[in-house]
Amino acid sequence: KNQVEQSPQSLIILEGKNCTLQCNYTVSPFSNLRWYKQDTGRGPVSLTIMTFSENTKSNGRYTATLDADTKQSSLHITASQLSDSASYICVVSAGGNQFYFGTGTSLTVIP
Amino acid sequence: DGGITQSPKYLFRKEGQNVTLSCEQNLNHDAMYWYRQDPGQGLRLIYYSQIVNDFQKGDIAEGYSVSREKKESFPLTVTSAQKNPTAFYLCASIDRGRNYGYTFGSGTRLTVV
Numbered sequence: 001k002n003q004v005e006q007s008p009q010s011l012i013i014l015e016g017k018n019c020t021l022q023c024n025y026t027v028s029p030f031s032n033l034r035w036y037k038q039d040t041g042r043g044p045v046s047l048t049i050m051t052f053s054e055n056t057k058s059n060g061r062y063t064a065t066l067d068a069d070t071k072q073s074s075l076h077i078t079a080s081q082l083s084d085s086a087s088y089i090c091v092v093s094a095g096g097n098q099f100y101f102g103t104g105t106s107l108t109v110i111p
Numbered sequence: 112d113g114g115i116t117q118s119p120k121y122l123f124r125k126e127g128q129n130v131t132l133s134c135e136q137n138l139n140h141d142a143m144y145w146y147r148q149d150p151g152q153g154l155r156l157i158y159y160s161q162i163v164n165d166f167q168k169g170d171i172a173e174g175y176s177v178s179r180e181k182k183e184s185f186p187l188t189v190t191s192a193q194k195n196p197t198a199f200y201l202c203a204s205i206d207r208g209r210n211y212g213y214t215f216g217s218g219t220r221l222t223v224v
Contacts, residue, residue, distance in 0.1 A: 004153075034212050043117075043201055043215035089153075093212065097142070097161070097205075103153040 002027045004092050006102035013109055017080055021105045023073040023090030031093040035064050035075045038087045038104070047075070047088075080109045114138065117202050117216035123224050124189065124196060132187045132219045134202035140214070142205040143185040147171060147198045148218075154201065160185055189221060197223050 004025045013019050023033070032051045036044035048057045048064040050073070057064050061078045077084055090102040115136040124130045136143065142161045146154040156169030160179040174193025179185055189196045202216040 032212065036213075036215075041199075041218065041220065043115075043203075043217045044213075045215070046212060049212055091213070097159065099213070101153040103151070 002092075002094065002098075002100050004090055004100045004102040006088075006090050006105050008105060009103070010106040011108070013080055013107070015080060015082055015109050015111050019077050019080060019107065021075045021077075021088050021107070023075070023092075023102055025071050025073070025090070025092045025100065027071075027092040027094050027098075027100050029094055030068065030071075031095040033064075033066060033073050033093070034091045035062070035073075036089040036091060038089060040086070044089055077107075082109050082111065085109045115202055115204055115214055115216035117200075117219050119219060120217070122219055122221045124221060125224060127191045129188055129190050130221065132189070132200055132202075132221070134185045134187065134216055135183055136185075136202075136204045136214075136216075137183060138204055138206070138214060139182070140204035140206060141182070143179070144203045144205070144213070145169075145175070145177065145185070145187045146201045146203065148201060149198050157187065157200075196221055 007022045034049045035047045038044040047062050050066045063076045066073045085108050087104040087106050089104045092100045118133045144159040145157040155171050157175050158177040160166035166177050176188045200219045203213040
């Protein structure tokens with residue numbers, strides 16, 4: 001069964017600290033994996049997209065990694081800011097119209 | 112700037128009433144999607160359309176209807192048959208190019224009063 005699981009479900013960190021969010025998937029075949037940031041009451045915005053051959057991709061303070069062998073991805077946030085408070089959603093594409101969503105990690109950054 | 116526009120941002124519906132959520136895109140994307148988001152749950156697919164005048168049911172299509180008369184527009188009607196319509200609704204379109212993936216609208220929050 002094609003599934004995407006994210007952990008932790010929620011996370012609270014102090015401003016300035018680093019954190020890592022996890023995404024494990026069983027989707028096959030694999031086309032790409034995206035991390036989205038969703039602010040409360042807004043639509044998700046793409047942070048990174050990774051294909052099979054990419055191991056690491058950065059977007060500012062966000063760094064995503066992908067291990068296609070173990071079917072795991074992580075999103076590392078460096079020097080967190082209050083504006084990083086949001087839900088982070090992992091979406092895996094199997095190609096065509098097949099997209100599988102994780103339930104997201106809710107991140108709260110406190111001063 | 113290209114993007115997806117959803118309106119209204121907030122919508123209130125009375126029991127037994129049909130309401131229509133608007134979704135317009137100027138990205139020249141062929142495929143468009145409607146998702147429903149409930150607290151603590153992942154996005155669930157309501158309907159999608161890959162081409163004008165064609166659309167397909169998603170996982171939770173009951174109580175919803177769509178039309179795709181123009182490439183740019185994909186409105187969603189929440190009918191009175193949808194018994195629990197209070198949710199956040201997201202419209203999206205697909206870039207089938209190199210960065211294959213969704214572009215989302217900013218969402219519509221529908222509340223039954």
